[in-house]
Amino acid sequence: MWQTIKASGYITNTAPVSGMMTLNIEKADASAHLRVFWSNDQTFDASRSI
Amino acid sequence: MSTNFNDYKPNYLKIEALGTNDSAINNMTISFHCANYYPSVTLINDNPTLGNITGGGVYFTGSNVTISATPNTNYTFVGWYDTLNNLVSTESSYTFAMPSNDVTYHAKFTTLSKGATTQFGTYPQSKVTDATLISTLNTAAGTLPTSSNSEAWTDYGYYISGPVASYMWYIDVPNSGNLYRGVYFTSYRPYRIDLASSTYDSWQDDHDYYTNETYWFKFEPISWKVLDIVGGKAFLLADLALDAQDFHYSTDDRSINGATVHANNYEHSHIRAWLNDTFYNTAFTTTEKIMIDTTIVDNSASSTGYDPNPYVCDSTNDKVFLLSYSEVTNTNYGFDAYHLSTDINRKKSPSDYALSQGVNRIADSNSSYYWLRSPHSGNYENARRVRADGMAAAYNIVTAASYGVVPALWIIL
Numbered sequence: 169m170w171q172t173i174k175a176s177g178y179i180t181n182t183a184p185v186s187g188m189m190t191l192n193i194e195k196a197d198a199s200a201h202l203r204v205f206w207s208n209d210q211t212f213d214a215s216r217s218i
Numbered sequence: 219m220s221t222n223f224n225d226y227k228p229n230y231l232k233i234e235a236l237g238t239n240d241s242a243i244n245n246m247t248i249s250f251h252c253a254n255y256y257p258s259v260t261l262i263n264d265n266p267t268l269g270n271i272t273g274g275g276v277y278f279t280g281s282n283v284t285i286s287a288t289p290n291t292n293y294t295f296v297g298w299y300d301t302l303n304n305l306v307s308t309e310s311s312y313t314f315a316m317p318s319n320d321v322t323y324h325a326k327f328t329t330l331s332k333g334a335t336t337q338f339g340t341y342p343q344s345k346v347t348d349a350t351l352i353s354t355l356n357t358a359a360g361t362l363p364t365s366s367n368s369e370a371w372t373d374y375g376y377y378i379s380g381p382v383a384s385y386m387w388y389i390d391v392p393n394s395g396n397l398y399r400g401v402y403f404t405s406y407r408p409y410r411i412d413l414a415s416s417t418y419d420s421w422q423d424d425h426d427y428y429t430n431e432t433y434w435f436k437f438e439p440i441s442w443k444v445l446d447i448v449g450g451k452a453f454l455l456a457d458l459a460l461d462a463q464d465f466h467y468s469t470d471d472r473s474i475n476g477a478t479v480h481a482n483n484y485e486h487s488h489i490r491a492w493l494n495d496t497f498y499n500t501a502f503t504t505t506e507k508i509m510i511d512t513t514i515v516d517n518s519a520s521s522t523g524y525d526p527n528p529y530v531c532d533s534t535n536d537k538v539f540l541l542s543y544s545e546v547t548n549t550n551y552g553f554d555a556y557h558l559s560t561d562i563n564r565k566k567s568p569s570d571y572a573l574s575q576g577v578n579r580i581a582d583s584n585s586s587y588y589w590l591r592s593p594h595s596g597n598y599e600n601a602r603r604v605r606a607d608g609m610a611a612a613y614n615i616v617t618a619a620s621y622g623v624v625p626a627l628w629i630i631l
Contacts, residue, residue, distance in 0.1 A: 172242045173235035184229035187250040189278075191231065192220040196242030203236055204221060206228035208275045216228070218221045 169196060180210075227256060227276045251278055259283055260322040268293040268327035277316040284313040287325045292334075296326040296631045297450045305450045328631050330444050330452050333552055338442055338509075338629065339501040341460050342399035342435035345570035355391050355434050359400050362432070363387045371402065376619070377411035377467055385415070390437075397437040399571070404429055407576040409620035411464055421620050425573040435571040440501060443563075445551040451511055451628045453551070455541065459568040459586045459622025461497070462577035465489050466616040469599045481616045482593035482601045484517055484540075485531035489589060493538040493625055501625075507537070511628040515539045517591065522602065523547070523557070524595030531593075538625045540591035543602050545626075546610050557610040564608040566624050578620040580606035587614070588622035 173179060191204060205212035231248075235241040261274040273285030287295045287310045297308040301322050306312070330336050346352055363371040363384075371387035378385065386403035406420035406429060413419045427433060442454035466488045469481040479486050502510065515534045519525040523543035546564060547557050554561040565585040568577045577586050585606040594600035594613040602613050603621060614621065 170243050170245050172240050173233065174240050175235055175238050178232055178234040180232040181230055185231075186229065186256055186276075187252065188223070188228055188231070188248055189251045190220065190222045190249045192245075192247040193233070193243055194245040195219070196244045199239050200241035200243065201236040201239070202219065202241050202243070203234045204219070205232040205234070206221075206223050206226065206230065208227075208229045210230050212230075212232050216223070216226060218219060 172196075173202070182210075184208075225278070225281045227251075227278055227281075229276065255318075257316060257318060258320045259285065259316070260320065261285060262322065262324045263327075264324050265327040268329065269295060269325070271325045279316055279318045281316050282313055283316045284311060285323065286311045287327070289327050292329075292331055294328050294331045294447050296328050296447070299324045299326060299450075308449060326450070326631060328447070328452070330447060330631070332444055332447055334444050335457065336442055336444060336452075336454070337439035338454065339440045339503075339506055340397070340437040341440050341497075341501045341569075342571040343438045343440075343458070343460070343569040344436050345574070346398060346434035346436055351393070352432075352434055355393060355398055355400060356432055358391045358393065359389050359432070362402055365404070371400075376407055377464075378405060378408060378413075378415045380412050380468075399435045399437065400432050401427075401435065401571075401574050402430075402432045403427075407462075407619060409576065409578065409618065410615065411467055411617045411619050412469075420576055421578045422574065422576050425579060427574045433574055435569075435574065443552075445626075447631070451630055453626070453628050455551075455626045456624050457566070459566045459572050459577055459588050459624050461572050461623040462568075462575035462620060463489050463492050463589075463623050464617050464619040465589050465601045465621070469615065469617060471598070480529055480593075480598035482529050482598055483531050484591045484593065484601075485534050487591075487616070489540065489623065490534065490536065490591070493540070493623070494536055497623070497625060498538050509629045510537050511630050512537060513539060513628050515591070516542065516544075519595075520544060522592035522595065524592075527593065527595040529593035529595065529598055538627045540589055540624070541626050543590055543592040543610060546590060546604060553610075559609065561608040561610075564604050564610060565606065566604070566622060568622055572622055576620050577622045578606075583607060586622040587620075588624045 205217040269289040298306040361369045365384040371389045374386045385405040389400045405415040408419045441457040446453040472479045519527040521542040568586045590602040592602040600613040
């Protein structure tokens with residue numbers, strides 16, 4: 169187990185990270201429901217998410 | 219779950235747990251592009267009240283970048299421009315391969331829209347009727363001109379019976395922040411310049427403009443219809459017939475640079491010279507002149523509606539021009555393609571000032587005939603016209619001075 173995010177909680181980086189190309193997340197089980205957002209300015213919306 | 223961020227290059231991630239359960243993650247992997255530098259796209263909205271833009275950010279070199287512009291209602295996206303104000307694209311959704319360097323694009327929107335009306339430049343138009351103001355302007359204008367002494371007035375240089383004659387003058391007088399043009403004439407301007415002066419052969423008196431009276435007209439913004447917006451420019455056509463001019467002041471052939479030039483040659487016509495000198499310098503300020511693009515005006519046979527046409531001339535480079543037959547029957551500009559239709563979009567009413575210059579107004583339609591730049595193919599003396607009823611039909615002799623002038627131009631947005 170790498171990390172558990174509380175319901176309705178989130179994790180994010182607070183300093184910019186350059187060069188990210190791909191992201192892969194392996195859920196622990198089917199009960200994990202996650203949404204990933206990305207941006208360049210710390211504002212997030214559904215247009216850049218999975 | 220995995221993503222390549224849709225080729226976007228983010229600096230920030232947010233992973234959110236949805237629903238009511240905690241979400242456990244066994245493993246998370248992020249791969250990185252190991253470059254020394256990640257170029258950026260900076261977008262600047264030059265008209266933020268007129269529309270929105272998206273797509274700025276940091277991208278991998280070589281990746282496809284799409285930047286998008288969305289105009290607000292009734293406004294138009296003009297284009298993307300680089301930092302030197304060079305037009306890059308007029309596509310509202312523009313995709314390009316990300317270069318290795320940073321790029322900055324400006325988005326321009328305009329309040330203009332195709333088919334709408336805008337104002338640009340000024341020209342004497344409405345007749346002054348206020349007696350007090352007329353008296354003030356008359357005093358300011360000073361002594362009235364005569365054929366032997368123009369005083370402070372300027373001779374129009376109009377023709378009667380062929381040769382130029384001094385009988386009609388103007389003077390521009392500022393008053394209380396406005397500009398007015400005085401018009402005074404001692405003979406009637408004939409509707410065809412080879413005719414003698416008489417009320418019978420002039421339209422001036424028919425519209426209540428008489429000899430030896432001074433009339434005043436206020437310089438007002440010129441109203442234009444936007445025929446098209448393309449390539450960062452707008453194609454404008456005056457809403458009114460603003461003046462009355464002959465197409466050319468003689469039907470005689472001329473020899474220019476060893477070549478015979480016929481009377482209906484647009485390149486060497488009086489009306490083209492008038493538009494690009496007298497009208498251009500009267501109607502527009504220095505700032506407005508910079509906005510007017512120099513148009514390569516198509517004078518080919520196909521533009522005249524006759525092919526072949528022995529009287530065509532080369533393309534001309536003009537600031538202001540008349541529409542051609544092909545333009546005034548172009549549906550893309552909002553006109554009916556059928557030249558014999560009484561197209562309301564082709565009909566033009568004359569200004570008060572144009573009436574004072576002798577344009578003929580057809581009372582039933584409150585509109586005038588006006589010149590096109592296209593020569594007729596069957597006779598060297600004739601040029602094409604738009605009739606008062608809106609038909610782009612037939613032609614008239616180039617010396618007709620009772621036809622309206624409806625200028626057209628392209629402005630750089």
